[in-house]
Amino acid sequence: GNSVTQMEGPVTLSEEAFLTINCTYTATGYPSLFWYVQYPGEGLQLLLKATKADDKGSNKGFEATYRKETTSFHLEKGSVQVSDSAVYFCALSDILTGGGNKLTFGTGTQLKVEL
Amino acid sequence: ETGVTQTPRHLVMGMTNKKSLKCEQHLGHNAMYWYKQSAKKPLELMFVYSLEERVENNSVPSRFSPECPNSSHLFLHLHTLQPEDSALYLCASSQDVGAPGELFFGEGSRLTVL
Numbered sequence: 001g002n003s004v005t006q007m008e009g010p011v012t013l014s015e016e017a018f019l020t021i022n023c024t025y026t027a028t029g030y031p032s033l034f035w036y037v038q039y040p041g042e043g044l045q046l047l048l049k050a051t052k053a054d055d056k057g058s059n060k061g062f063e064a065t066y067r068k069e070t071t072s073f074h075l076e077k078g079s080v081q082v083s084d085s086a087v088y089f090c091a092l093s094d095i096l097t098g099g100g101n102k103l104t105f106g107t108g109t110q111l112k113v114e115l
Numbered sequence: 116e117t118g119v120t121q122t123p124r125h126l127v128m129g130m131t132n133k134k135s136l137k138c139e140q141h142l143g144h145n146a147m148y149w150y151k152q153s154a155k156k157p158l159e160l161m162f163v164y165s166l167e168e169r170v171e172n173n174s175v176p177s178r179f180s181p182e183c184p185n186s187s188h189l190f191l192h193l194h195t196l197q198p199e200d201s202a203l204y205l206c207a208s209s210q211d212v213g214a215p216g217e218l219f220f221g222e223g224s225r226l227t228v229l
Contacts, residue, residue, distance in 0.1 A: 004157070032216045043119070043205055043220030044158075089158070093216030101146070101209055101216050102171065105158040 002027045006090050006106035013080055013113050021075040021109045023064075023090035031092040033057075033066050033073040034103070038087045047075075047088070080113045087111070118142045121206050121221035128196065129229050136191040136224045138206030146211055147189040148218065149181060152203040164189060165211065196228045 007022040025033065032051045036044040048057035053068035062077045073090060090106040119140045128134050140147065149161040163171035164183040178200075180192040189206055203225050207218040 034216055041222070043121075043207075043222045044218075045220070046217055049216065091216075101211070101218065102160060102163070103158075103216060103218060104160075107155065107157050 002031065002092055002094065002104045004090050004092055004104055004106040006088075006109050008107070009087075009110035011109060011111050013111070015082055015113055015115055016079045017113075019075070019077040019080045019084075019111070021088055021090075021111070023073045023075065023106060025071050025073065025090070025092050027071075027092055027094075027104075029094075030068075031094060033064070034091045034093065035062070035064055035073070035075050036089040036091060036105075038089065038108070040086070044089060080111070082113045082115060085111055085113045118219045119206055119208055119221035121204075121224050123224060124222065125225045125227075127227045127229065128193070130196060130198075132196075133192070133194040135193065136204055136206075136226075138189040138191075138221055140187055140189075140206075140208040140219070142208055142210070142219060144208035144210045144219070145186055146209045147183060147186075148207040148209070149189065149191050150205040150207065150220075152205055152223070158205070161191075193226075196226075198228050201226055201228045 003026045034049045035047040037047045038044045048059040050057040050066035056065045064075045087108045089108045091103045094102045146165045151159040161175045162181040182190040203223040205223045206221045209218045
């Protein structure tokens with residue numbers, strides 16, 4: 001079956017540091033890949049996505065490239081801010097036969113950014 | 116109104132109680148989901164409804180019973196739960212056409228089973 005593996009956290013960085021959160025996946029076929037973010041006390045929000053190999057998703061200074069050859073979708077940001085402190089989830093998507101989507105999530109990586 | 120609203124936000128119940136979680140989406144989506152979020156574990160998909168029909172039931176114990184009366188509302192009925200069922204229960208919705216995999220989540224209902 002499908003699976004997603006993320007680096008364990010927490011990751012603690014100083015403001016303006018470079019961020020990488022690793023994500024690799026196992027899947028049949030060619031799934032779409034996503035990063036979701038969960039801020040404290042809130043539900044998950046879509047951060048960015050990529051639907052095919054070599055696509056780069058980007059949003060709010062975050063980027064991730066769909067690498068089929070390494071089955072990876074690593075999240076990067078050049079300069080993090082305190083407001084980026086949150087839990088980040090990598091996910092892949094299957095279309096269900098009867099409709100709807102089945103998202104398989106990683107365990108999440110907590111990011112703490114300090115002044 | 117926010118896109119996906121869940122009530123109650125917090126719930127404490129005994130093992131013999133019966134309670135329900137409610138989810139409402141104001142986005143005009145045609146699919147709704149229940150996920151369970153436990154510490155140190157990946158989010159677990161519990162149920163998926165598309166056009167009010169259940170299309171996925173991920174081996175969830177029968178003490179959890181979903182109900183989708185229309186495309187805007189989703190319930191999770193709870194009875195005779197166990198302490199290990201304590202978790203954050205997240206509802207989500209999506210529009211199948213045009214944006215596969217883009218789910219919109221509510222803020223969750225934090226359930227504690229004593």
